[in-house]
Amino acid sequence: MDEEVDFDVIIIGCGMAGMACAAQLLKEGVEGDRILVVDRGEPIGAKNLSGGILWGRELDELEDIFPNWEMDNPGIERYINHKKIGFLSSEDAFIMEGKFASWDGIGGTEEPSMRTGWSVLRAKTDSWFAEKLEEAGVFIMPGIKIDQLHIDGLDHTSYTARDLTSPADDAGKGAAQKWRIDNADPEIINAIREGRICGIVQDGEVMTSNVVVIAEGSNSILTRSYAFDSMLHAQSRHGIILGVKEVIHLGEDVINSRFGCFSGDDERPPSGMAMEAALAIYDDMAEKAWAEYPVTAGQVPRAGGWLYTNRDTLSIGVVIQLDSLPSGIHTYDMLEAYKSHPAIAPLISGGETVEYGAHLVPEYGLNRMPDRLVRDGAVVIGDAAGLVYSNGAVIQGQNYSIHSGKLAAKVIAKCIESGDFSKKSLGQYKKDLDASYVMRDLKRFKTTAKFLADDANYTWVPKFMGKMFNRVVREIGEEKITVEKQALRLRKEMRRKDKKTKKGMGLLNLLRLGMMGRKL
Amino acid sequence: MSEKTKLGLFEYDVKNGLGLISYNVDEHEHAHIIVDTKKCGDCDSMMCVWGCPAQCYMFRDVGLDEMKFQYEDCVECGTCFLMCTDGALSWNHPRGGFGITYAYG
Ligand SMILES: Cc1cc2nc3c(=O)[nH]c(=O)nc-3n(C[C@H](O)[C@H](O)[C@H](O)COP(=O)(O)OP(=O)(O)OC[C@H]3O[C@@H](n4cnc5c(N)ncnc54)[C@H](O)[C@@H]3O)c2cc1C
Ligand code: SF4
Ligand code: SF4
Numbered sequence: 001m002d003e004e005v006d007f008d009v010i011i012i013g014c015g016m017a018g019m020a021c022a023a024q025l026l027k028e029g030v031e032g033d034r035i036l037v038v039d040r041g042e043p044i045g046a047k048n049l050s051g052g053i054l055w056g057r058e059l060d061e062l063e064d065i066f067p068n069w070e071m072d073n074p075g076i077e078r079y080i081n082h083k084k085i086g087f088l089s090s091e092d093a094f095i096m097e098g099k100f101a102s103w104d105g106i107g108g109t110e111e112p113s114m115r116t117g118w119s120v121l122r123a124k125t126d127s128w129f130a131e132k133l134e135e136a137g138v139f140i141m142p143g144i145k146i147d148q149l150h151i152d153g154l155d156h157t158s159y160t161a162r163d164l165t166s167p168a169d170d171a172g173k174g175a176a177q178k179w180r181i182d183n184a185d186p187e188i189i190n191a192i193r194e195g196r197i198c199g200i201v202q203d204g205e206v207m208t209s210n211v212v213v214i215a216e217g218s219n220s221i222l223t224r225s226y227a228f229d230s231m232l233h234a235q236s237r238h239g240i241i242l243g244v245k246e247v248i249h250l251g252e253d254v255i256n257s258r259f260g261c262f263s264g265d266d267e268r269p270p271s272g273m274a275m276e277a278a279l280a281i282y283d284d285m286a287e288k289a290w291a292e293y294p295v296t297a298g299q300v301p302r303a304g305g306w307l308y309t310n311r312d313t314l315s316i317g318v319v320i321q322l323d324s325l326p327s328g329i330h331t332y333d334m335l336e337a338y339k340s341h342p343a344i345a346p347l348i349s350g351g352e353t354v355e356y357g358a359h360l361v362p363e364y365g366l367n368r369m370p371d372r373l374v375r376d377g378a379v380v381i382g383d384a385a386g387l388v389y390s391n392g393a394v395i396q397g398q399n400y401s402i403h404s405g406k407l408a409a410k411v412i413a414k415c416i417e418s419g420d421f422s423k424k425s426l427g428q429y430k431k432d433l434d435a436s437y438v439m440r441d442l443k444r445f446k447t448t449a450k451f452l453a454d455d456a457n458y459t460w461v462p463k464f465m466g467k468m469f470n471r472v473v474r475e476i477g478e479e480k481i482t483v484e485k486q487a488l489r490l491r492k493e494m495r496r497k498d499k500k501t502k503k504g505m506g507l508l509n510l511l512r513l514g515m516m517g518r519k520l
Numbered sequence: 521m522s523e524k525t526k527l528g529l530f531e532y533d534v535k536n537g538l539g540l541i542s543y544n545v546d547e548h549e550h551a552h553i554i555v556d557t558k559k560c561g562d563c564d565s566m567m568c569v570w571g572c573p574a575q576c577y578m579f580r581d582v583g584l585d586e587m588k589f590q591y592e593d594c595v596e597c598g599t600c601f602l603m604c605t606d607g608a609l610s611w612n613h614p615r616g617g618f619g620i621t622y623a624y625g
Contacts, residue, residue, distance in 0.1 A: 040613055046621040047596065047613075075625075123625035145616040166554070166610035177607055219598040221612060237602040244573045246537065247624040295564045313624065322602055327565045330581075331573045331599075336532040355624045356537030358573035358597040 007139075008034040008416050010200055010209040012146050012222065014044045015122075017382025017401035018215030019129040020058070022138050023065040024409030030416060032137020036207070037130070038200065042143030045075075045126030048217075049245060049359040051306055051315060053080060053274050054120045056399040061406070066132050070118070071269060075125030077310035078261065078272030079103070080117035086277035086343075088305065090284070092466025093343030095277070104262075104271070119272050119308045119315065120398075121247070149226055149378070150199035150206045154191040157204075159184055164192075164225035179231060193227040197377035210421045211412050212378040215405065218360040220370075220384035228380050229370035237322040239364025239449060241390075244335045245317030248351035252312040258347065259309050272309035276394070279303045279318070280462035281341055282334065289328025296326035298500075302458045305338045307347060314348060319361065319395075321453065331358075361395065362386045365449050366442045373433070374426045379408050389441055391448050391520050400438045407432045451516040456509070460494060460501050467494075534575050538593050546618040551591045552611070553600070559608035560587035567603035576600070595620055 008030060011018045014037045022037050041047035054076070059069050070076055081103035086095035101108075105115035134140050147161035159181060168178040181189065199208035214222050224234035256263050256270070264270035282301050290297040302324040308315040318335050325331070338344060362368075362383055369386040373379060381387075382401035389396045411429040415421050433439055451457070471486055481489070495502040503509065546552070553576075560566075560579065568577045574593045577600065578584055596619055601611035613619070 040616050042617055042621075045625060047619075049622055049625045121624045123622040126625075143617040145613050147612060161612065162610065165612050167556070167607035171607040173606060219596075219601075219613065235602060240602060242571065242573065242597060242599050293565070322571060322599065325567070325570055327567065327570055330532075330534075330570055330575070332534040332537070332575070333532050353537065353540065355540050355622065356534075356595075357541065357620075357622055357625070358595050358599070360598050360602075 005208040005210055006199070007036045007207070007209040009036070009211045009213060009412055010207065011035070011037045011213040011215055012200065013215035013217060013382070013384075014039040014041075014126060014130050014140065015048055015215060015217050015382060015401065016398045017384075017405040018213065019126065019133060020062065020402040020405030021213055021215060021381060021409045022133050023062045024406040025413060026065055026136055026138065027062070028409060028413030030413055033139065036139045036141065036209070037133065038141045038144045038146055038202070039130075040143070040145035043127045044130035044140065044142050045123040048122040048126055049243070049357045050120065050122050050398060051243065051245070051308060051317065051395055052120050052122065052398065053308060053394070054118050054398045055394065055396050056116055057114070058399050058402040058406075065136050066129065070115070071267075073125055073128045075121045075123070075128060076269060077119045077121060078270045079105070079115040079268065080119065080274045081271045082260070082273040084273065084275035086275060087280070087462035087465040088277045088341055088343060089280045089463040089466045092463070092470055093277075093341070094462070094465040094469045095275070095343070105268070115268070117274065118269070119274065119310050121310060121313075121315070144202055146200045146202060146222065148201035149197050149212060149222065150201050150208060151191050151195040152198050152377075154188065154195055156201045156206070158188050159192070165221060175232060177232060177235070192225075195376075197226070197375055210377065210416065211426070213408060213412070214378060214380045214384055215382050216384045218362050218383040220380075223370055223380050223384045226375070226378075228372050228375065233368065233371070236368070239362070239368050240322050241319045241361045241363050242322055242331060242358060243317055243319045243361055244331050244358045245315060245356070246335065246339075246353050247310070247355040248314045248316060248348050249312060249354045250314060250348070250351040254350070255309050255312065255314070261309060270311060274309075275307045277305045278457050278462050279305050279338065280458050280460075281337060282329070285329050285333065285337065286326060289326050293327035296328070299324060299326035300455045300458055301325055301329055301334065302453065302455065303334060305344070307344065313354065314351065316344075316348060324453075361388055361390070361397065363388050363390050363395075363449070363452075365389060366446050367449055373430050374423050376423045377421050377426075379412070379426055379429050381405050381408050387438055387442070389445060389448075390452065391445065403436060403438050404433060407436060445519070447516050447519050451513075451520065454513065454516070456504050456513055460504050464490065464494065534573070535593075538574055538595075541595065542621045542623070543592070544618050544621070545592050546614055550615055550618070552596075552614040552619070553589075553591050553594065554610040555587065555589040556608045557587040557589065559606050563606055563608075567605075568600040568609070571599040571603040573597060573599065
């Protein structure tokens, strides 16, 4: 082992990925005082926001470091046994729901009995994880933002962090975009892009390590600055969604009765509900916006809404695909419109908003991951590596982040034994990731991103679902017809409305959607 | 419902929500986002304005002729950096210890 370095491993970011990586390193036998975790939030978790449901039992393997996490972590709010998926249009709401006894995890069911989803509040979960890591001997430094990595042989004062992130004076647009660093001495540029990473720079001071783990989340400035990803790539808004969220206090009793939740006991936290919906509720806003700002006329805002129950609060928000947002619509107005939808308003009524926030999700999947995840002396994990899967009904990012952190830790522990921290040795992490369920999921569901980016899901599909259900179940004195006939009739009617719907509901398009839908 | 619901045709004052977050605002010389507002003059789409969930960018949407940016209410989401394709933005996180503190997240 190289005794001259300050730490074996420095982890930047104590979110889901970073904390899991630190915990797994401990499990692999790396001493706590050889691990440093730095995070810009103070306390840890202060900068973090998710929807959020933590899916999967990834934390079980880390039970040694996070004992009794399900009950003791104050940010793990309710386990989910009640799931709703909906289609909301301006007039209707068509919501499917399932309540599953096997998700209670107390046995006696035909399906595997397991609790596998929890509503979480990240400011609280993350500070608990950090506390436990600290108890296990890991160095945790909150309130520290890293904006330069230490590169072997490169004087870090030869460039500044601003050079990495500021457009150059002769900056072009799009593919010709230039950053200040692009005008630096080629030798410096080459060192930044290809040199061996061996520590971090903090306030002009260097702290060295054998490996730097970049777990910085979705605003992956270091990942782009140090050329794991190209700047152009990283600045694209395609495949990125913005989540705008409120936490609304309702009180535990109101939540239990309003959502039919179990109130918890010694072994289980209280139970809860998770709902996601495709939204076709922005017609009026869009039409007004298109008239005022013709520059993006015709662009349909593609968004989904969610509502999750926490212990005594609700998490409610919208996720907006940034490449679909037209000029003329403020993102916060989209959240307000969702909150005032007739199917949603009664669920939050009487509540008091206690927090507002927003965060990006790199939902691009395989279509746009960073070019590489490993360099000499460094690896990228979690959201910074683009490891998020979403199919509209769920977002899975936290479990993937945890898994990537664990995989990286296992490889790093081996590298510490062998003393070889080259990209070749660390590259085993990428291989393990490729072989894991994370990348297998992302590969299998590669078309999902396309499906999610289809306007149909935010225009006629939710409307069609609402209207169909309405007509099939109502009794207003009209002659009854079969579901099939009703569907054909409705399609014909809707296609008459405008050109776009006509095309969208054309046979070929339906077939195409169906093909993609089958692969979800 | 007899009348078509006009959803979202209102101006929501997002400052209500922002008032609930605790901030430790850094001095101007350390502003984490710098906007070269000279470049905004011919920008038709003003995507920063529409994308920003904290109304840090104010321009023609509120009747101004010139871009007015303030970083103080920023929730550090990174949207504006992705939305501006004119190279007007230098974006970074606030310095350690500054900016927002979520209590729930
Ligand atoms: C609205 C929304 C809803 C979501 N819903 C879900 C859901 O229901 N289920 C799910 O599984 N996932 C969900 N996700 C995704 C999930 O939140 C992320 O995938 C997950 O948090 C990623 O973990 P991470 O550790 O990679 O990044 P983060 O959790 O973002 O952690 C990154 C950490 O790095 C720190 N940091 C960043 N830069 C620096 C720096 N330069 N120096 C020091 N520290 C730094 C930050 O302070 C932060 O603590 C959602 C995300 C959003 C935004
Ligand atoms: S998108 Fe860029 S150029 Fe356009 S107004 Fe915003 S900051 Fe200025
Ligand atoms: S980072 Fe987000 S909140 Fe801050 S100014 Fe940009 S868009 Fe607004």
